[in-house]
Structures are given as structure tokens and as C-alpha cells.
Amino acid sequence: MRTIIPFGPQHPVLPEPIHLDLVVEDETVVDVIPSIGFIHRGLEKLVEKKDFQEFVYVAERICGICSFIHGMTYCHGVEQLMKIEVPPRAHYLRTVWSELSRIHSHLLWLGLIADAFGFESLFMHSWRLREKVLDIIEATTGGRVIFGSCKIGGVRRDIENGTLREIAAKLRDYAVEYKDLGNVFLNDLTVKRRLCGVGVLSGPDALGLGSVGPMLRASGVAQDMRLLKYAAYGGIDFAPVTAEEGDSYARCAVRIGEIFQSVEIIRQCSEKIPGGAIEIKVTGLPEGEFYARTEQPRGEVIYYIKANGTKNLERLRVRTPTFANIPPMLKIMTGCQLADVPVLVLTIDPCISCTER
Amino acid sequence: MIESQDFRETTPERLIGEVQGMRDAGYRLVQIGATRTEGFEINYSFDRNLEFVNFKIRLADNTEAIPSISGVYWSAFLYENELHDLFGLNIKNIHIDYQGHFYRVARPAAFAEKPPPPKIKRAVKPTAGTEVKET
């Protein structure tokens, strides 16, 4: 029997406005027809009306979860265009906040995937741990998910060295709980039955379909935009977390690995952070074109900035990681079980709001 | 560290060949994006192990036909539908063509419209600031 199951935009397991028509034969999905565009806000066009310095606020609001890195990428791009030398301390602070937002985003994702395979208490506990990270973020920036702490030329708030070391110590304590949680995701038999071998994507396929971030790294391709050494990543010792299997389990393992990696990066930052100013005064107007690439929790984000020497940029194009990950998602969903659909949609860590800008 | 930016120019006729060359060399399609200048520019970006290459096509207006590269990179259909919906670009033979229904936009091809005239006059030269503010 063939049934067409509408999946989204209003669906309890998928809190994202993407619509999928699942053509289901018994319980096997034989075809997937995606449709997006429910919340296209035209933020890229808004750049023509907003001052390029004010636009940081808009960039931060492209996404509610990877908000800080959006704002930072925008600032990074404009700073490169204007050849502004950002003080090193600001670079380190940006790195710390980027990694904090990566931890909270991955914990959010872990909760959502647990919900997708019907493990409610694991979902609640992932989010309980995420809340503690949000508390750190609120104490250092004043916001919980919209940090508002990045500006062109530096950052707007400082974290004292002592506080930064306390945060690193706190995160080391939390890491014990992350380990317990990670143990459930990676070793529990009922969870493994839902993740192992589901949605296998080979390395060449992942590259050919243009996937990015943990999705690509879980297929054995060690590509991480942090290796471009933007912000303070040049002074940090780290290697991309990868896995070979390319299935949902590998994607879960990569993200869990990245949580611990972020804790470690923050520890290194707390030790290496130099003193000095946190911002410089910005004068002049941007001109030229530049592609800024950074690594978000979901993968590589691209900001194409084209300026013509006025207060308003000529063009801002944002290619978010989810946009690049939709084609591989469609590929892995054909032929899967209906019960695996939420798991597969979530393994790309969809963020449709940032996809449509 | 500033990432090196490799910009190359191409034309609609040479596009498919260039893109096929990138695919054969093992590049990943990073993005396709358009810009409305006096006419239009389309940027095709590729990446191989953090090595970033960008191809640019310049068009006089958005009625000019551009071949789709979705035959080379399957995942390009999303970008090409986006270009059609936002800029009204005329892209031929997209693998999965949404016929203008990819985004639910209030006005078709709104991004092709000219922006309001700038309030501030064009600066003679881009200037860079280096004055350090102590905190």
C-alpha cells in the first residue's frame, strides 16, 4: 500500500519549517519530495537599508542557535575588507564564545535526536546540561542565545582572565556529565539499533553532494573551516574530529567528540589569552569583495560581502550549512524506514530559518 | 590569517566545461550566488582542502540564458532555483526545476530591483582605521 505522509512544516518531531512529502510503501520510504521557503525573510536584501555596522545585529538574528558565529563571520568579512587589525584579545574572546555556542548547539542537537528516536528522558537530560552552558553565556554576554557581543573591530564585552579560567574549570566539571550522556548515545543498545547503519553516506558522495560540517567529517573527510585560522584558531592546537562509517551513529559520534574538543579549546584559550584592548575604533568605509568562511556547529558558513565604499553594502550573500546539507539528506532518505525519517532529517542538524534567511 | 581569494572570470558558454574541470579535479561545490550590479554577476565557488576558487560570470541583464550545472553537480539545483526565484535569472535545464516555487516570496525576483539611492556619497578611497581604544 502506498501512502503519502506529509512531514512538516508543522510536525512535532520536526520543529523546522521544511515540508517533505514522504511516499511510503508499507514502512519503506520510496521517494522524498522536499519543499522549503515558508519563512524567507529577505535579510540579505536588508543590507541595502541598514548601515554596515548596524547589520551585525541582523546577521546575529539569521539564526537563533548559531547566532554568535553568524555575527562573527560578518564582522570577520568586513574587517578583512577594511584591513582592520582586530586586537588579539578580541580574537581569543571570539574563539571562546564560538566554542561555547558550539557546545550548546551540539547539546541541543543531541536532545533533538534523542527525541527523534523516542528517548524522552535522554532529551530532557541533554537540554538540562545545555542550560548550564546557556547560564555561562548569559553571565558573560548578557544574552542566552543572541549574544550581541561581537562588533566590527572587536568585541563589546570583556571576560576577565580569572573568570575565563573559572569557566574552563566549570566546563571540565560538566565534561564528566557529558561523558555519561555520550555513553548513552554511543553505547546503549536500543540507541545503537536506531543509529548504526542508518543513512550511510560515503566520503566521495558527501563531497560530490557538497555536504559540510559534521556530516562531511562523519564520512571520513577531515574538513574543518577552523583550520583556516580565523579568529584565534591559529594559536590553538586542535584537529578535526572525524569518523569513518558515514552513518547516523558516526554523525552523532562526531558531534559528541566536538563537544569535548570545544571544552579543550576553551581551556587552551583561558591559558593563552593575551591582555590588551578588546576593540579598535573603526573609521572609513568598506570596498571590494570578500568570501568569509567559518565553521559553525552545523558546518561551513559563507558570507560573501561586496561593498562599494558607501555606508550600505552592495551585496551580502549568506550560504548557511543547512542549505548545503539538504541534497545529501535527500540522498540518504530514499529507501529508508519511516521510523528513521526523523533521525535522518535531524542528522544534518537542520536549521531552516538560517537556510532561508 | 586572511584566506586567499582566487577569483576567475568565465562566460556562460565556457561555464559547463570549467565546472566539469573542477568536478574532475575533485572540488566540492561550495555555493552559487548572484549579485545585482549594473547588470548581474553570478559567482560559482569551489573548494578542495580549504583551497578556495571562485568563478564569475557577468551578465547584462537577467533574461540572458545560463546553462544549469546541476548535470555536473547534482546539489546545484537548490542554488539555481534560488537564483531564479530571487533574481529572476533564466537558468536552463535545472535537474529539479521548481518553476519559481522554491521560495514563497511576496514579489517575484525582488532581489533584481535596484536599491534606494545611497544617502552618503562615495568615498574617494577606502580607508582603514587602526586607532586603538584602551578599555
Place this chain on the structure above:
Amino acid sequence: MPFFTISKTILRSLFGRPATLMYPAVPREYVEGSRGHIEIAVESCSFCSLCQRKCPTEALSVDRETKIWKIDRLRCIACNFCAEACPKKCLSMATGYSPAVTSPGETEEHHA
């Protein structure tokens, strides 16, 4: 053991205190520096309207003639940009969210 790996966590929660608050019966404590809402010490305001020009969401309006400072709480994104720009330092960011309003576009007025 690959079964019931979460048992330690859930049993600890079962016999420990819940992680959530009985909000609003138990009010939430805000950390210092949390961006909640903008407050104005209107006595020291010079009505220069710099905050109005700096505000990225156009939530503020300042009337120099009648000496009225207005804020639309629903538009305000609590970015602290106005407080940073204020030459008299009469604007400040306070913790806690501003109370609900009954209709959109409703502004809160402060008279000097």
C-alpha cells in the same frame, strides 16, 4: 552493560531535586550583566536623541520639545547600543524582562 546506560542519571534525578524552577511561583534569579530591558534615569537626560539615531530597531523616540522619552518594548532587542552611545549615561541595561504589553506598538513614556 549496553542496556539501561542512562539508569544512573535518571535514578539520580528521581531522588534528587528537579533541575527546573516552579516558575513563576519561584522567581528566576538573573545573573549580573544579563541584558533584560533598558532603564532610563530621565532626570539626567538631555534629550539629545542620539539613542534614537543609534537604535538599530527604531524602538526609541525622543521629543526634545515636550521632553518625552519613549520606548516600544516589543521592538527593543535589548542590544545595549543606546546605553553605550548615551553621552549623559542616563540609560542603563537592567536584568529581568519588561512586563507584558496589551497591544503591539504601545510605547512606554518617560517625562522629564
Place this chain on the structure above:
Amino acid sequence: MDTLTLILYVAFAPLLGGLLAGVDRRITARMQGRFGPPILQPFYDVVKLFNKENLVVRRSQTVYIIFFLAFMVFTGGIFYAGEDLLLVIFSLMLANTFLVLAAYKGSSPYSAIGAERELLQIMAYEPMVLFYVVGIYMASKTFYIETIATTQHPMLIRFLPGIFLGFLYVLTIKLRKSPFDLSTSHHGHQEIVKGITTEFTGPSLGLIEITHWYENVLLLGMVSLFFAPNLWLGAGVALAIYLLEIFIDNACARARWQFTVFSSWVVAAVLGFGNILALTLFG
């Protein structure tokens, strides 16, 4: 025939079932690090449901639900009145069929898939339930529950340890707990939303809730029958089993239907049939 227990069941089973559901929600919440609702919340919910409009796709849906409730009360009634155990099993099956039919009537893809999954679940647990009846008969030499419960003989579980464990396994399916909450779960967070109950609102959903309360009390009664003639011990164990089910619910991911069906059959074959074989050879 014990008329008193029959009346007690019909009158107080929903109360007990509702309280169990309230305690369940509270304990689940605590396990998840939350406060959870008041113990009486299930009753508030059902009262609220009855105050709502009955919005259904087809009116016959409600008729099927009424039959679902009626047969469930009938099933529990004959169980607690001490009648034939075989009849209990067959009318329980019939009651569940009405729920499946009602779900098919909803003609929504979610409830259709839910109904298919419910049929798979019935397929999964039915062999074990049949072994349960056969085992109880072999241990007590009668199908009459009253005789089983009142005759002085060694506790049944001494002959039926395998069947007891196997029955616990399928009880997770019957109570709609993780990992086997395929057709509908207590939370609407599933790829098929709420599965079989997706298309019910207001009073008919309230009736389904009440039916589940009746059903749960019946199922716990079936567990306590293992401890006949010491039924008070049986009731205590049944409550402990319910707490164990809450724990399992919170410690497992949802399985796929393949695993549900095949694992239940393996459990039925090894524990259920093995137990019966042992009884035949050595009993």
C-alpha cells in the same frame, strides 16, 4: 461468580488507573529532572476533554470507541468476576480490534500507519498472551479465575517463571511504553504524531483515556494472578512491575517494528514455550 469484585472493578478501576497514570507522569517527570504535574492531572485532562467539541472525521469513529470502552469493561468485568480466562483473552483482543478499526476510520495517513503498527503489535504480543493462558491452565488445571484465585495450591509463579518474564516483556507493548510505543506514545513526538489516536479529540479521546485506565488495571490483575492464591502479594508485585515499566520507559529508545515483532516472538518461543515444554516433561 464474585459480584462484589465485579462492581468494585467497574466503579473503581478508572480511579485506580487514573491515579496510576498521575503517579506515572510524576515519576517520569522526576526521572527527567522536572517537577511534573499534580497527581490528579489525568483526571483534570479527561474532564477537560469531555467539555470540548467532538470533532471527528467520521461519526462512526466515536461508535467504535464506545465499543472499545464497552468491551474493555466487559473484559475486565469477567476477569474480576472470576470467569473464564480464555474468554478474557479473546474479548480483550476484540476490544483492541475496535480501536484499530476506529483508527482506520480516521483516514489520515498518521492514524492509518498507526493502525498498521497496532496490528503488528497485536501480532507481537498475542503468542505470549496465549502461552500465558496455557501456562496458567497447566499449573492450576482450570480456566476459571475464581478457582485459580481461591483454591489452596502452591503459588503459580513457581511453575511459570519463564511465562512470567515473557509476559512482562509483552506488558511493555500493552502499556505503550518505550521501547515499544510504536503505534502511539504518551508524547506526541513521533514520526506519526500520535499514531492511532491522532484523529481523536474531545470526548472520544477522553473515552480512549478511560479505556486505557480500565485496561491497565486489568493487565496488572493479570500479573497478580501469577501469585495466586496470595493475591495481596500479587497486587504488590504488580505495582512494583508498573514502576519497573516506568523505569524501562525512561531508559530506552523507541525500537523499530521489526525488532518489536521478532524479539517478542523469540521471547515467546524461548521463555513461554520453553516453560510449557518444561511443565509437560517434568510437571
